[in-house]
Amino acid sequence: MNQRLEEIFGEKGLIAKKFPGYEYRTQQFEMAEEIEKAIAEEKHLVVEAGTGVGKSFAYLVPLIEYINQTRERVVVSTYTIALQEQLIKNDIPFLQSAKILRSDSFKVALAKGRSNYLCLRRLARTSEFQGELFKNQDEFGDLALLKEWSAITSEGSLSELPRLSSPKVWDKVCCQQDNCLGKRCLYQERCFFKRARKMLYQANLFIVNHHLFFSDLALRAKKQNLLPLYKVVVFDEAHSLEKVASAHLGIEVSNFRISYLLNSLYSRKKGFLTTLKLNQEVFNYIEETREEAAIFFQEVEGWMKKEETRRVKIPNFVEERVSPRLEAIAKILAKRRMIAESKEEEVEITSYIKRSLSLSSEIRIIINQSLKDYVYWVEESKRGKYPRITLYSSPINVAEHLQEELFKPIRPIIMTSATLTVNNSFTFFKKRTGLKETRELLLGSPFDYKKQVKLYLCR
Template sequence: MAPYDIVQRYNAILHNHPSGDIKPSYQDMEYAKFLQKQGIGFFITNNGADKLNTVTPPVVIFKNKKINEEEIREVLSPNGVLSKNKEDFEFREGQIEMSIEVAKSFNDNRIAILEAGTGTGKSLAYLIPAYLWAKKNNERVVISTNTINLQSQILNKDIPIVKKILNSDINAVLIKGRKNYLCKLKLLNLQSELEFERDNREMNEILNWAQNSSTGCVDELSYIPNNNVWDKVSSDNDFCVGRRCSFYESCFLQISRRKASESNILIVNHHILFADIEIRSLGKGLDENLLLPPYRKIIFDEAHNIEKSANSFFTNQFSKSGFYKFIANYRVKSGKSFLSSIANKFLKSGIQEIEKISVTISEDINNSFNLLNASSFEIFEKINDYIKNILDKKEYFLRNGSINNLQYRIRKEEWLSREFNDYLIEPLSILGKNIGQFNKSYGLLCDSLDSLSEKVAAKYEFDIKIIKAFQNKIETFQSSITALLNSSPDDNAAWFDIFGKPEDPLFTLNVSPVNIGQILKDKLYDVFDSIVFTSATLSVDNKFNFFKNITGLSLVNNKTITEKIYDSPFDYLTQVLFVSPVDIPEPNSYYYNDKLNEYLKDTIEETGGSTFVLFTSYNQLQKSYSDVAPYLEKIGLRSYYQGEMQKEKLLDSFKNDISSNLFATDSFWEGVDAPGDTLKYVVLTKLPFRMPNEPIEEAKIEDIQKKGLNPFNDYTLPKAVIRFKQGFGRLIRTKKDYGIVALLDSRVLTKSYGKLFFRSLPRCKFASGNSGEMKKEIAQHLKDMSDK
């Protein structure tokens, strides 16, 4: 029977009597009386769930207990509980104010947009009211982030402090996607030599690790496994048979979910949260235990990534390589697929009804597979003709003989054209139908398994479950094609990613919603009680209009939205020198590259390294690195570049070599911390405007134009300002940090919009002049700070 610490979260308990006698026992009655006092109902059912005895009905609807503002002040005030339990405690007025605002959003079911400057202590500011709410109301709070680094900080650094100062026994659980967990049924499949080659060293290492793993999580491995290898053993929704699995009770994923059900603080990433929200929007409601257990309060940290994360999640995709990877699972005659191995095993069983199944696989399923496989050649040949026609008309670049990341936008007129219909829509529709036909044959195989005698079915239980699990994959793949083809060109952006050899190109067809805001309003803002958005970079010119517009918050009219900015407590005016040389030409100039590289050599030599050089394109990064790095090497300064090694290892190498330099692009503009002497100089080589020819960006800009707005002022510019703030924020991470930020894009000085970038930064020292003068200013600032 469920213990009270679990039952108390619900309105009623359903107790099973396997005997079929649903009369309450003495113990049942005693427990029911106890629960009745708490307003919790008690019901008894049988194994078939066709009988129900209401012992005591639920009688109380719980009313939420609000967080008192004074509770927060008692913790975060200058002489509060936190000050007595944290050695490096510093009182921060913004932290108290933010924490109170989070509490108000929980108390009054509000939406809150809270920008907290670096050093505010925003994690503790929202964790304290989250823990107070969870304790008072026995209600779950979900904290969603964009990066693993922040999740690790919250779980391992911040939450232990919060639990200590609040004397709380509430555990927080980090929820990871199911792909992170080992599947024991798949593992058995491999150990039975299904899909497993004995000379596969990496697979052997995983199998050895699996025998002693306590969590089955990929993070336990000392290396990052190859995706194709990990796919063979990782948990998979299509493969999962749920409670019918013999490993259900010991399943690593299910154990993690049970821990989540027992916790009131859940830490997730944006993608998992959107996946759970999407399932709930399809009719599952807020009280079901789905990817996540039930919750009504959400805190989005790193909220500036919400639009991007939501767009990514709601994008439908289809690829040629993905299709062939999918059907490889069902290739009977290959000798390596799971079906081939099972058919051979069944054939040697000596049991007539099992041998008959083997014949069904070898003949019926194989024939159906061959029809699907053969038809795909003609289908993809037709699609390839269309792709090659694109390559004939559009300029592209080769890297090592392969097409280098070509994106081709499919506009509405093209999507609706006869040619696109004949060469893409119709072939993919036929492919979807052919997959459906294959599914029918496969379904007959599954039906025949149900007619096996009980003794034989028990003997081959695992094989039967594996065969049935793979039917889910067929249905999911077919559904994804249908969803993609049913997408409206009025509401979505469509494009090809084209890669591979020009003579036989590969492609991914993408369809992504242009207006993610309406989706978020319908599935998120109108559904959940309280939502807090926080980040150090949400506002533009001290306003949240842009953030509200791109996330759909501007559409909300049935909830109060609170907007607050909490300034950083750091002394930027003393700590930071911002320089902007006037003699570096605009980025589109022929002379820009040479002048840029010359400036980098001179100023990095002056700082003695310890530099981030942030680019907006990998192409420019390569051109600068190839010229600047050898020069710096000669004077004893090591330089790294993004792509040289895995990101975490690259950052560790940079931190460990204090005088080293790191040349990086997109992902290093945010979420990267290098406090202390390891980073003294951040160079922003260019204002971070997104490329307007990226398909989704292009579609959003066109949509803004249709609404009568200015695409540059209302979208491109504010998006660049947010990115600019993120790049600037890499320098100062603690109160002891100091250094220089340089912007090598003269447009910030010559264009009218330049002032907007400056107004969005904290006030700091500023210098502008020729490169030589900037070099002197840099030297003086470093001297002044080192003397202090």
């Protein structure tokens, strides 16, 4: 038996001394021991642990021991915000209070994407042009709230902010890579994102969500990164890995997304283009593009009504009438960028050029079915008064991508969830995720369901 783990998890261990009513669970001890071995041997590990095992403690303790011994960085990735908050607010502080963590060698950071932080430069510019950008009192009220909050917030994080009436205003003031002036920014010394990045590099345990992790993974293929280099990864809620990977490798284009871009550019004498002092012909072109987009999605909706399946099996199933117009808008903006009045104006124009071209490219890919071994389909849902029509493209199987981009370059990776097996076998999970060589551990729940569970059936 591992003596150090016994000192922590045992009936008279460090956790028991700090946790009233603590019950020793053999499954938790076994999971922690197996994770410790996997880390030492740099082997992947999949663990299915039933309800009540205490999975978070079972992987946090070996990770912390590893950090204490090596000073290396590790990542814990979750699917839900609730679990991230549990780790940050409850589990890790408890382990610190139980004196399992050495404060001199351990620092934790919650990693968030750039768009979660307020950009003071964009806030100032948006305030300057608010009359051209916003239409109603709720939006002006949100902007006023943001200006007041910017003076008192220490983190500048969206999670700290009182609820806004609309995401539109935040989109105009949040940090975005395409809009960042870097060292040329007048606000760089007060930059919330820069401050958060600095704290991240001082930490050795990162709590992230799966989406951010895969965004970082995609950037690493381009020799860029969101997260500092790390040695060990734990995926909690690992049953969602395939779903998140498919979303990152796939494409999603909706009528709402196109409308949002066009409305941001120009709508009812408001929008970014009005700040550039362009002629009426440009505004008319945006309105015509909006009409063409509406016709495009009407044709998609008409196709859906005629087909028994939502899957699109042939290319060019409707006329592609939006992409050429988005490309033309990008050219108009590129021409205007040549006479930009400031660096700020230049980066804002560049951002809209990239968004227009990216959206155009994605529509073309879906309509032309350009990607091999991808599946294409259409969905319709109701959102308020108007139907949301979305075109999708996703790889048929993400296994090969994950094998090459995740499991080969990074070792060890620990994957855990309460639901990973089918008929007590990890075969299906391994096949769908491309996981070939791995240790396996299947644990039941310590709960006695016959005695500890009540089932209520509603009539």
